[in-house]
Amino acid sequence: MLSLGQLPQSFGQPVHAARWETRALELGVEPVVLGPVADDELPALVGAAAAFAFPSLKEGFGLAAMEALAAGVPLVVRELPVLREVFGPAARFADGPHALAAELGHAMTVEDPARRDAGRDLAARHTWDTAARRHLALYRSLPGRGPGEAAT
Known part of the structure; x- marks a missing residue:
């Protein structure tokens, strides 16, 4: 799993990223964030x-x-x-x-x-x-x- 610190800048504002990470923890999921793809x-x-x-x-x-x-x-x-x-x-x-x-x-x-x-x-x-x-x-x-x- 990539940490939110590794999310591309375009992912969103820090508040949204923090809510996203909190919700992932609540659900017990570990999403894989690819970031930019060639x-x-x-x-x-x-x-x-x-x-x-x-x-x-x-x-x-x-x-x-x-x-x-x-x-x-x-x-x-x-x-x-x-x-x-x-x-x-x-x-x-x-x-x-x-x-x-x-x-x-x-x-x-x-x-x-x-x-x-x-x-x-x-x-x-x-x-x-x-x-x-x-x-x-x-x-x-x-x-x-x-x-x-x-x-x-």
Whole structure:
């Protein structure tokens, strides 16, 4: 187990880290915190997961969740309108810790080929090329602003 002193800075504020460590001790678990993972190691690591939990309260898209779907990994996300809009039939949704645990258990034990295929199809539609083309189209649609023009 890695100590919280070894957590990457991006993990969160010290107060959150202390609460996380306290809760782990209460539950008698020893989570392994990997910290940063090399880009070439990430696909295999994500692909080996039995399920991917995305319980975010603030995320509006979820790149990590999309990467899990691309790898065919079952996804469980927080029950939020924006995440329902993004992930639709590709994910399982949970409202609260108990529901998250139940949905993760279900995702890890029950094969769901239709949901897996929906996830892979969704992820395939969200490429960097597609994102770049859509951004350029948006920028070009703004009055007086073509590519490379600064806002006044």
